[in-house]
Amino acid sequence: MSDQPNRNPTLDDVAVLAGVSTATVSRFLNNPKVVAAATAERIQAAVAQTGYIPNLLAGGLASSKSRMVAVLIPHLTDSIFNDTIQAMAEELANSGTTVMMGLTGITPERTDELIQAAIGRRVDAIISTAPLSSRTAELVKRFPGLFIQIWELPEDPPGIAVGFSHRDAGRDVARFLQSRGYRRPLLVTAQGTRAGMRRDGFVEEWQALGGGDVQETMVDIPSRFGHGRRIFAEMRRLDEQPDVVVCGSDYLAQGVIVEAQAAGLRVPDQLAVVGFGNSSIAGDMRPTITTVDIDGARIAREAIAAIRRHAEGQPPRERSVDVGFRLIARESA
Amino acid sequence: MSDQPNRNPTLDDVAVLAGVSTATVSRFLNNPKVVAAATAERIQAAVAQTGYIPNLLAGGLASSKSRMVAVLIPHLTDSIFNDTIQAMAEELANSGTTVMMGLTGITPERTDELIQAAIGRRVDAIISTAPLSSRTAELVKRFPGLFIQIWELPEDPPGIAVGFSHRDAGRDVARFLQSRGYRRPLLVTAQGTRAGMRRDGFVEEWQALGGGDVQETMVDIPSRFGHGRRIFAEMRRLDEQPDVVVCGSDYLAQGVIVEAQAAGLRVPDQLAVVGFGNSSIAGDMRPTITTVDIDGARIAREAIAAIRRHAEGQPPRERSVDVGFRLIARESA
């Protein structure tokens, strides 16, 4: 019921109503303690009365901190990152930070566009799960905020990285499967560096332990539940039938299990399956899925802690934070 | 390799280098055609040379259009909205619009906070899947942009709505199941208005067609794959065993199917299952899941078309866009 229904109240309106300067209102809003108690009360009342909502565009421009963070993920459906991103988004919202969501798909061009957009919005940080092309790396150099790569630990990150060793994860899975007596693994590898490193780690360790040849098949990105059908059909045409299928995601593993069961195979007795990521479905599937747990909430916390330190002008504690991983042996292998 | 490596180039830098005013550069950037060809070329070169990335905070403040849209969804994991949101995010990115992602969870307070944040960022539109509390509705009144509710068609939307009739969807499912000869449905209903409307529609139609009692059980929001286990266990304790379980999402349906199969039941012969949403898993599950298809891409397109019209100052074509739905009979029922 204001006099000017078509205009959002501004700092000025609040200041006039409270009988102080805009500077004081601004201070109160950003750091209530620096203002005298009596003044604070008057401002508070004025804010309530006007229904003032600060213009964060103006605030960001003036302070050159946007309180906005870009999160770049490949896609939404059946994504292995969803739990991490969910934890991230909740944490960020709690600290008053807005999340700009970028879906990179699988083309580097889209990634570059999104990074440009993020820079244009002067985000405080970019959190990325995307691979870094050399062109993208060039762009990132011009980014004044904090660039955080998650779910991986590159040699020489342009900003910081919070992740784990995919190679070691691959090794652990190989060791585990050999110890369980499996002999003929089929590796389902998605394109992309990370999947490749897990593959390399797996093959290395498998053969170091005296395992024989490792069969492999590629799967499109994003690897999802529905791919299980094709993978299984392909597998059936192999000369030598594997005794365990190692998948790059739990969704894919779930798909393979469903197909195997539909074909009358018992999992894990006749065919074992391993997933990756410990998504929520992994523990609820029948049989429950043996997988590698990545602590998404921890990745989120570490990333956000780094953003906070960066905002306070402190240098990062370390350029690479290794959050590790944990093989979870369940029923499927 | 600039002289001032620590400063992002501004419009001014570009203007000086191109030998024109900032106004002209701005015009070129926003609408290249209004600038003379020769001038355009010089500006282009200057932009390239400086590596200029426009500050969208400043642009948004000056023009009072942010080219940013807030998308509010309950959560990310196993979400029935993911395909819609994915289509939306891609379309928006194509038109140079940034997506602010808000995870509302299930508390109205969080929704209100996110709407405040969106208003604070002066987003051009808010696209929401969240239920509208009366307090939220109050907030929305002060939002100068376009408020779009999707996946539902409220009586009297504060902005516009793009969705379908949940009641009719419930009715259609009831009719379909009766025609297939099912007699003892178990309805798994999530909290929330939309699920409630489907429930009402189902029961109405079921009984209008001479069906008997309808058994029901509630499930927590978000309804997800893992809930299938509990639902199935509960079902087994019922005095009268249902012949079909009607679920509020395909993920939940998938969970019930997995549990039923683990218990040795054949789906659909011994227990049929119906999902909702036609998520990508529905067509790939074994058996494939009978479900209700919602055209998420169409919802996305309609929403974005409305935003575009709004940006051009045109009034919305209609306050409610009914995109309908389509029952897809597959193997599971």
Add this chain to the structure above:
DNA sequence: CTGAAAGCGCTTACAG
């Protein structure tokens, strides 16, 4: 087709 200039709504040294 282009420029000079005001203005968008904040923040933040600086001074008191």
Add this chain to the structure above:
DNA sequence: CTGAAAGCGCTTACAG
């Protein structure tokens, strides 16, 4: 603890 004032980097009537 508070205010006056400059400035953040754009856009956009207005005039020519």
